[in-house]
Amino acid sequence: MVNFLRQLENPQINYEMFYEVLRDFRKGGLKPEIYNDFLLTIKSLPQLSKRTISDYKAFDKFGLTDISEDDFSAIMREVMIRGIEKSKFCWHPEASATNCKVDQKGRIVISAAHSIQNNGVLSKIVENGHVMSYALDKGEFDGKELGKNHASIFWGFCNKHDAIFRPIEIQQYTKTLEQNFLFAYRGFVVSSHKKIEVSTWMNYGEQSDNDIKRNKQIFDNAILSNDFSAIETEVFELPAFYPIAVSSAFYLDFDFQGKSIPHSDERMEDIFVTLYPTENKTYFLLSYFTQDKHLYGDLGNQLRSRNNLKSDITMLIAAHTENIYFNPIYYKTFIEKYEKILELIMFHTQFDHATIDENNELNINFSFTPNNYLDNPYDINFFGY
Numbered sequence: 268m269v270n271f272l273r274q275l276e277n278p279q280i281n282y283e284m285f286y287e288v289l290r291d292f293r294k295g296g297l298k299p300e301i302y303n304d305f306l307l308t309i310k311s312l313p314q315l316s317k318r319t320i321s322d323y324k325a326f327d328k329f330g331l332t333d334i335s336e337d338d339f340s341a342i343m344r345e346v347m348i349r350g351i352e353k354s355k356f357c358w359h360p361e362a363s364a365t366n367c368k369v370d371q372k373g374r375i376v377i378s379a380a381h382s383i384q385n386n387g388v389l390s391k392i393v394e395n396g397h398v399m400s401y402a403l404d405k406g407e408f409d410g411k412e413l414g415k416n417h418a419s420i421f422w423g424f425c426n427k428h429d430a431i432f433r434p435i436e437i438q439q440y441t442k443t444l445e446q447n448f449l450f451a452y453r454g455f456v457v458s459s460h461k462k463i464e465v466s467t468w469m470n471y472g473e474q475s476d477n478d479i480k481r482n483k484q485i486f487d488n489a490i491l492s493n494d495f496s497a498i499e500t501e502v503f504e505l506p507a508f509y510p511i512a513v514s515s516a517f518y519l520d521f522d523f524q525g526k527s528i529p530h531s532d533e534r535m536e537d538i539f540v541t542l543y544p545t546e547n548k549t550y551f552l553l554s555y556f557t558q559d560k561h562l563y564g565d566l567g568n569q570l571r572s573r574n575n576l577k578s579d580i581t582m583l584i585a586a587h588t589e590n591i592y593f594n595p596i597y598y599k600t601f602i603e604k605y606e607k608i609l610e611l612i613m614f615h616t617q618f619d620h621a622t623i624d625e626n627n628e629l630n631i632n633f634s635f636t637p638n639n640y641l642d643n644p645y646d647i648n649f650f651g652y
């Protein structure tokens with residue numbers, strides 16, 4: 268069995284995109300002439316739980332060969348590029364070929380939108396044109412410096428509908444309902460868009476698509492009816508400038524008291540968080556749908572009464588988001604020392620223990636997330652002064 272067939276043993280991988288690139292790069296003996304037959308052979312394999320190594324003998328006829336680590340990395344890079352390319356679309360509820368910005372051929376033109384205000388915020392945290400970010404890559408912490416103009420970009424709006432964010436891009440923040448709504452909306456779109464890009468090669472399951480659709484529907488209805496009270500926002504202020512910016516959406520399994528938050532099967536209820544610095548203070552916005560107040564309504568009170576804001580915000584963002592940007596020098600001074608701990612925290616909160624059932628579907632059995640993690644047993648602090 269050649270090494271790249273192992274992809275088929277992992278139900279979390281959508282193998283088709285990977286093999287398409289392998290075919291186009293003509294690596295491992297895969298080429299267009301045999302590709303259809305190759306796919307049919309995959310589909311004729313027994314389900315995972317009943318599969319044995321000898322079932323892979325069916326591939327012997329293709330004369331496939333192992334691919335190198337370098338080939339593997341090059342193929343993965345191309346897979347990610349194609350995922351981004353394939354997922355360009357306009358999120359606006361009125362998006363269509365007649366409403367969106369189109370080119371001469373009538374195709375919707377998607378532009379690179381910033382998930383963090385480019386001039387208002389990114390320019391404040393930039394150092395020599397660069398910002399610092401990190402991600403968990405194959406289970407390992409990966410910190411990287413990014414050019415300001417490439418940082419935090421996503422391909423999720425046409426040029427015309429991008430204007431929806433003007434009240435937070437151009438106007439000064441005065442905590443209006445609309446501004447708070449837009450911050451939450453952007454956190455949602457950025458996080459969901461990333462998921463959609465990655466789902467071209469990772470299998471998140473049907474539930475994840477469904478969650479995005481249902482949450483989008485709530486935002487869309489609010490936008491169409493101009494009713495920004497669909498979002499509740501708790502605004503917190505740290506009385507100093509911290510060169511950190513975050514825009515994200517995620518769900519919590521536990522609140523700050525370690526109490527579990529019961530989610531419905533209908534739709535995963537998310538919270539939306541924004542962290543952004545101004546001249547002399549740093550805002551932290553914690554938002555949720557008004558209809559999810561029974562789940563998240565107490566979080567704001569907990570944050571206030573705990574009086575431990577720096578630690579609490581640190582844990583929320585350290586554990587749940589990779590759409591985070593730091594000034595590179597600030598990062599070196601105050602964040603770098605936590606890299607090993609950050610890796611562990613992200614691993615705990617982002618991975619679940621799962622088994623595979625007879626339909627090759629993943630069943631989550633338990634999560635590694637400790638119920639007291641928001642208490643910051645790791646003693647980390649993103650706010651260094």
Ligand SMILES: [Zn+2]
Nearest residue numbers: 357367425428
């Ligand atoms: Zn549009």
